[in-house]
Amino acid sequence: MGRLENKIAVVTGATSGIGEAVALMYVKEGAKVVLVGRNESKGAALVSKISESGGEGLFVKCDLRNYDEIQKLKAAVDAKYDHVDILFNSAGVLVHKPFLEQNKEDFDLILETNYRAYVWMMQTFIPGMVEAGKGSIINVASISAIWPELNSYFYGAMKAAVANISRNVAKEFARKGIRVNCILPGPINTGMTPDFIKNDKEAQQGMIDTVCMLGRLGEPDDIAYPAVYLGSDESSFVTGTNITVDGGVCISN
Template identity: 40%
Template sequence: MSLANKVCIVTGATSGIGLAIARELSLEGAHLVLVGRNVAKGNAIAAELSRQDRKPLFVAADLGDRAAPERICSATLARFGRIDILVNNAGLLINGSALECSDEDWDRVLDVNVSAAFRMSRAVLPSMLKQRYGSIVNVASDWALMGARGAVAYCVSKAALTQLTRCMALDHATDGVRVNAICPSDTDTPMLDLAFPGDDRAAKVQALADTIPMGRVGRVEEIAKVAVFLASDNASFMTGALVPIDGGTSAQ
């Protein structure tokens, strides 16, 4: 599944699933553009993933800034001259039912989880269409495929991201640009602690594991391998797909 010399942008690349995807892309030989808000972590990860022939570019950006996508793409093109793959991983979770969700929380979650992915995808399209080659992978959630309590803005935002995936896939199906999404369930990341607050982490993870047919939560490496497969030419006849990575949860 070599991605040698492919230029890949990964948003939310400084922790969790995004970092795991960046590491997997690096193993496959990709040139990386890492996007995140934490400059110290971003630079440290870029240094960690540097190889003799490949040095990642870190771009500090808050994707709530509408100008950020064009700036990220300009920096990528200036360094590498092309854009082959975009992984829209940056995401935000704020808990709350409809009665508990403020307008500010709603707007922020929808802006980061959907609008930022839309703006990033729109920004990379001119390069991908010009070369008639590109792959966009959106990181959605199994909560995009089913309801969940106490996270109305997050669930709606991830469902909207899957619809963005389908629509863009159809718009560009004959242009050489594929658009797919992964839908992970509970995965051992820092966001797990936000989604399910509690002091006893081991007990919390076990309680979640008990709801999953395979009896455990996911590992970031497992999620990353599927994302990288979708990004690669091994998935060349896949577009518009929503791929659950959920230990069987969505089969229940």
């Protein structure tokens, strides 16, 4: 049996990067997964891949900046399953600019995608978890929430907000059987890496050098492994915490 056998998981940002890796690993561990994203063709391809492996996946297109679409997502989940065991929030965007160049549009995009959507998703799915008397919520923040990082000002601020509200929500709902935790990834090799780094070997090496202990970038599966742990019953005594997965980042770099 898998570590998540017969659990129902909702994964946002599931059509790329960390979300995709988590969704596929959840299926591998026995979960039935609702994949949430905006890329319909990628979502359909992932569902086919999951079906071919003998797993069960459902793709729901949803713009998490839109409250009404989140409610439609909830209705689609309710039509298929009678409860949700795991909510994994990982959808996010990155604006990488000097502070004085970041504008209102950048701020709104980061606020609505990287923070408000997490709040709305928790408010939407927690009532069902309360009714079931159990549930695990895992929010993806970032080491930017606790370490200073140039050019990621709004991003880091919203990730800090995610970490903060996760701990507060954990405190309110712990006695109702719901656990809420954050994963704080360091530099991960995903599509969110800014183009100027992807196209510049010196910049790439500079990012790798910040991981001064292990000396490499993380891969999406490096986040999926702790996501499995936090979604499983193995972590039944773990709530209200941040798990930093950064390969040993050194702030001095």
